[in-house]
Amino acid sequence: MMTENAAKRPIIEVKNFTKRYGNFTAVRDISFDVAEGSIFAFLGPNGAGKSTTINTLCTIYDGYDGELYIGGNDVATQKSAVRSNIGIVFQECTLDLKMTIEENLRMHCVFYGVPRAEIEERIEFVLTLVDLLDWRKRSVSALSGGMKRRVEIARGLIHYPRVLFLDEPTAGLDPQTRAHVWEYILQLQKEKNITMFLTTHYMDEAEICDSVAIMDHGEIIAHDTPFGLKKQYTKDRAYVTTSNPAFLEKLLTQHEMTFAVKEKFHRIDVDDNASLLHVLAECRKDITDIEIRKGTLNDVFLEITGREIREGGDA
Amino acid sequence: MTVIFALWKRNIRAFWRNKPALIFNLVFPFFFIFVFAEIFRNDYIENAISFMLAGIIIAVVFDSAIRISSNTIDDMTSGFMREVLVSPVSRLTIAIGQFASSATVATLQGIIIFVVGFAIGLRISSPITILYALLAMLFVGLVFAGFGLFLATRAKNIQTFQAVSMAITMPMTFLSGAYIPLSMLNDFLTTVAYFNPMTYAVILFRSIVLERTGDPTEQLIMQELAFKVGDFTIEPVHAALILAAFGVLFLLLSTISFIRLDFSRMNRNKNDSLEIE
Numbered sequence: 205m206m207t208e209n210a211a212k213r214p215i216i217e218v219k220n221f222t223k224r225y226g227n228f229t230a231v232r233d234i235s236f237d238v239a240e241g242s243i244f245a246f247l248g249p250n251g252a253g254k255s256t257t258i259n260t261l262c263t264i265y266d267g268y269d270g271e272l273y274i275g276g277n278d279v280a281t282q283k284s285a286v287r288s289n290i291g292i293v294f295q296e297c298t299l300d301l302k303m304t305i306e307e308n309l310r311m312h313c314v315f316y317g318v319p320r321a322e323i324e325e326r327i328e329f330v331l332t333l334v335d336l337l338d339w340r341k342r343s344v345s346a347l348s349g350g351m352k353r354r355v356e357i358a359r360g361l362i363h364y365p366r367v368l369f370l371d372e373p374t375a376g377l378d379p380q381t382r383a384h385v386w387e388y389i390l391q392l393q394k395e396k397n398i399t400m401f402l403t404t405h406y407m408d409e410a411e412i413c414d415s416v417a418i419m420d421h422g423e424i425i426a427h428d429t430p431f432g433l434k435k436q437y438t439k440d441r442a443y444v445t446t447s448n449p450a451f452l453e454k455l456l457t458q459h460e461m462t463f464a465v466k467e468k469f470h471r472i473d474v475d476d477n478a479s480l481l482h483v484l485a486e487c488r489k490d491i492t493d494i495e496i497r498k499g500t501l502n503d504v505f506l507e508i509t510g511r512e513i514r515e516g517g518d519a
Numbered sequence: 520m521t522v523i524f525a526l527w528k529r530n531i532r533a534f535w536r537n538k539p540a541l542i543f544n545l546v547f548p549f550f551f552i553f554v555f556a557e558i559f560r561n562d563y564i565e566n567a568i569s570f571m572l573a574g575i576i577i578a579v580v581f582d583s584a585i586r587i588s589s590n591t592i593d594d595m596t597s598g599f600m601r602e603v604l605v606s607p608v609s610r611l612t613i614a615i616g617q618f619a620s621s622a623t624v625a626t627l628q629g630i631i632i633f634v635v636g637f638a639i640g641l642r643i644s645s646p647i648t649i650l651y652a653l654l655a656m657l658f659v660g661l662v663f664a665g666f667g668l669f670l671a672t673r674a675k676n677i678q679t680f681q682a683v684s685m686a687i688t689m690p691m692t693f694l695s696g697a698y699i700p701l702s703m704l705n706d707f708l709t710t711v712a713y714f715n716p717m718t719y720a721v722i723l724f725r726s727i728v729l730e731r732t733g734d735p736t737e738q739l740i741m742q743e744l745a746f747k748v749g750d751f752t753i754e755p756v757h758a759a760l761i762l763a764a765f766g767v768l769f770l771l772l773s774t775i776s777f778i779r780l781d782f783s784r785m786n787r788n789k790n791d792s793l794e795i796e
Contacts (some may be wrong), residue, residue, distance in 0.1 A: 262605055263605060264601070264604070265607055283607075284609075286606045287605060287606060287607040288607045292602075292605055294598065294601060294602075296598050297597075297598050297604070298598035298601045298602040299598075299599065300529070300594075300599045300602070301599070302532070302533040302537070302598055303529065303532070303533075307529070307532075309785040310525075311525060311529060312606070314521055314522055314527075314608060315603070315606035315607065315608050316607060317607070359602075412542055419696070435573060437747055
């Protein structure tokens with residue numbers, strides 16, 4: 205089994221993908237693979253090219269340079285095969301608002317050629333998964349935003365896709381619903397070994413993923429596990445408030461530590477904890493406050509681009 | 520086939536559930552019946568009520584077939600069309616589903632007025648006429664469903680579609696003989712009417728309802744069921760053929776336009792408009 209897995213072709217392959225709109229290049233020569241059964245996230249600010257890439261992979265946008273494969277099928281020439289293998293939860297609602305939840309799911313089953321005899325069973329399965337079984341006869345237009353998103357996830361799964369694309373799956377949802385949606389996503393990945401491909405600009409969401417590609421201005425500027433990214437690009441930082449700044453600065457310079465002087469505190473880059481402890485021990489009596497912060501993916505983005513990813517913005 | 524049927528059923532259901540539009544669509548034609556039926560109580564044309572009703576029925580089928588395409592735009596802007604277009608179903612299949620449901624809805628509306636027509640004086644001698652009339656309504660509905668979808672794919676939003684379809688359907692209806700006999704138009708407008716596909720739909724449907732498809736040419740011209748273009752007389756049979764040609768053209772154009780509809784661009788337009796809001 206191990207060797208078979210190791211030799212397995214990645215479920216998603218992107219080679220030198222470039223997408224232009226007229227003179228504007230939305231995505232510039234990006235390449236990456238996604239392993240089957242993993243959770244992959246695109247992280248980046250709005251307009252970075254995340255949605256363009258996801259939409260092209262989902263066969264919505266035509267005309268691009270490079271090679272895209274999903275499940276070994278060419279996205280440009282084997283659209284129908286690609287479409288049968290994927291489920292999509294779009295950024296905006298794409299439910300049929302005029303119909304009930306059940307009618308939406310039935311329609312989807314017909315589109316994806318789910319055998320008639322299995323439809324009922326599958327509807328029950330996916331609705332149980334997202335806790336909406338009691339709502340099946342309700343019109344979609346009467347549902348809240350979070351419920352609609354859950355219906356979309358259920359719909360994206362009902363034809364048993366190998367890859368589920370989620371474009372900003374939790375954008376515009378309240379924190380509680382966001383947490384729920386993530387529960388469903390993680391449960392599915394574990395139980396059904398479905399590959400999850402998602403875009404987000406929430407840091408905490410990207411932290412959960414197996415692999416994160418950071419996009420900015422249409423390019424992938426870093427791609428690794430969340431841990432690997434933080435290790436490579438961020439440092440832990442100590443924020444120290446002291447009554448004797450001159451002494452602290454002297455000690456820091458002695459230990460060759462990088463620091464920045466802010467209005468109320470000193471921000472110290474922590475390369476190794478031993479040096480920090482030395483410094484702090486020596487000026488212990490002056491220190492009034494201390495806080496140590498671990499690096500985040502936001503710091504990774506900041507480190508690479510010099511900017512912050514706007515959090516909680518509109519999608 | 521299952522997919523076409525599912526799409527058809529869904530569209531009929533959507534039409535049925537939109538109660539305000541449903542009521543408007545069903546009530547509106549009666550306005551024409553009452554206004555025009557009175558005007559045409561004269562000796563100029565025999566069987567004036569049947570003559571008038573035939574015109575109104577087919578005008579309603581025409582209008583409905585085009586206006587129902589606004590639902591397609593609804594589906595595009597609401598996002599549902601995206602779900603449809605990323606499924607393995609081909610766009611051609613989707614277009615056929617749209618045509619079929621539009622033609623059905625249009626015919627249903629025609630049937631309702633047809634039934635009411637019997638109550639206010641429409642007379643038919645042979646039952647087979649009803650079958651022919653039904654087929655003709657479906658045919659006309661299909662032709663203009665193509666026209667409607669074409670407008671919808673071009674307009675891309677409800678406001679544009681409504682303005683454009685109004686600007687097109689009004690003159691097409693009034694320059695077709697449906698309400699006003701062509702002989703009452705001046706030369707210029709008559710010439711315009713020759714290029715109007717609705718003119719041929721009216722002649723075809725009216726000759727069927729009046730059961731005069733077999734009449735001699737002179738008689739047909741007198742009854743406004745045929746007209747001369749130069750030396751050639753266009754009779755109901757020719758009207759059917761011309762209408763079929765228009766139909767093929769419309770269905771082709773709309774299908775191509777629908778298949779080529781660039782959703783990446785559409786999405787961007789949507790974003791732009793959101794920014795303005």
